[in-house]
Amino acid sequence: MILAIPSPxxxxxxxxxxxxxxxxxxxGTRLSRQSTQWALGIAWLLHAAVLVHGLIxxxxxxxxxxxxxxxxxxxxxxxxxxxxxxPQLKVRRALAWLGAAAVLLAILFPGTPLHVTASPWLxxxxxxxxxxxxxxxxxxxxxxxxxxxxxQIRLATAxxxxxxxxxxxxxxxxxxxxxxxxLLSATLLAGLLFSEQLYGAAGRVWKWDHKTTxxxxxxxxxxxxxxxxxxxxxxxxxxxxxxxxxxxxxxLAYVGSRFVLEVVLxxxxx
Numbered sequence: 001m002i003l004a005i006p007s008p009x010x011x012x013x014x015x016x017x018x019x020x021x022x023x024x025x026x027x028g029t030r031l032s033r034q035s036t037q038w039a040l041g042i043a044w045l046l047h048a049a050v051l052v053h054g055l056i057x058x059x060x061x062x063x064x065x066x067x068x069x070x071x072x073x074x075x076x077x078x079x080x081x082x083x084x085x086x087p088q089l090k091v092r093r094a095l096a097w098l099g100a101a102a103v104l105l106a107i108l109f110p111g112t113p114l115h116v117t118a119s120p121w122l123x124x125x126x127x128x129x130x131x132x133x134x135x136x137x138x139x140x141x142x143x144x145x146x147x148x149x150x151x152q153i154r155l156a157t158a159x160x161x162x163x164x165x166x167x168x169x170x171x172x173x174x175x176x177x178x179x180x181x182x183l184l185s186a187t188l189l190a191g192l193l194f195s196e197q198l199y200g201a202a203g204r205v206w207k208w209d210h211k212t213t214x215x216x217x218x219x220x221x222x223x224x225x226x227x228x229x230x231x232x233x234x235x236x237x238x239x240x241x242x243x244x245x246x247x248x249x250x251x252l253a254y255v256g257s258r259f260v261l262e263v264v265l266x267x268x269x270x
Contacts, residue, residue: 010053014107017046021100025093036092037083044080047073047099050106063111064258065102067130072102074134075141082172086164091141109263129187129254135180136222136247142173143240174229177243181222184250188219210260214253221246 020043024036031039051073054066076095083089146169191212225242228234234242 007053010050010110011107013046013050013053014103017043017050018100018103018107020046021096021103025096025100029093033087040076040092040096041080043096043099044073044076047076047103050103062126063109064255064263065105065109066111067133067255067258069102069106070130071133071137072099074131075137078134078138078176079141086168089145089164091145095141111258128183128190132180132183132187133250133254135176135183136250139173139176139180139243140247142169142176143243145169146173147240170235173243174226177222178226181219181226184215184219184222188215210257211253214249214256218246218250218253221249 020039024039024043027039047069051070072095076099079089079091079095145164146166149164149166149169221242225234225239225246228242229239
């Protein structure tokens with residue numbers, strides 16, 4: 001994605017953001033709910049400043065770590081909205097650790113500049129893809145909350161998720177899956193129909209590379225999940241397993257392929 005530019009200001013903002021997230025994660029249990037929300041809100045705003053700084057830089061970049069950073073920020077944005085409606089949700093510490101790790105990764109691996117032949121519309125195309133990452137990431141968080149709540153019910157340790165009904169969590173999960181599927185479909189369709197306009201001469205031919213293959217496999221997996229939900233009433237462990245499988249494939253599609261190119265092979269992507 002377009003964002004992390006290795007400038008002194010960007011690095012300083014990134015470190016400040018990671019420290020703010022780390023404070024929330026480390027001290028969350030000792031702070032009141034209101035204090036924790038304020039601290040997490042400050043970290044979220046700093047994270048947004050990091051992303052905006054990357055967008056207005058002179059040399060837009062993209063890569064696996066900035067993509068993870070944007071995904072983490074989107075998941076935190078979803079949580080910020082939901083926590084107003086469901087204050088019982090208790091995932092602040094886990095999301096704070098996620099945000100800190102994603103920001104630090106973006107500092108260490110800021111990505112590579114966009115190709116000179118790329119279209120000005122390419123950032124929008126990439127943004128659609130990363131937005132789908134964020135929505136599926138939110139779905140995975142909710143699926144994990146359902147798993148944890150079911151375990152609490154079996155052990156009779158506490159009221160699951162502070163009182164949020166399992167059916168509500170499940171409904172939210174599939175809403176995020178549906179929205180993510182729509183954005184993923186739009187991203188793949190744009191890549192198929194307008195690849196030359198987006199990537200220049202390098203995009204004249206549809207390439208079945210690792211990114212495309214894993215993206216299509218993820219799309220098929222999510223399509224099967226939504227069809228199974230609509231036609232056969234899939235829910236519970238079966239639905240979560242399919243969701244995790246699709247999310248893993250989607251993670252391998254862009255983040256995984258970019259990680260291999262940037263870190264393992266240490267060469268710019270084609």
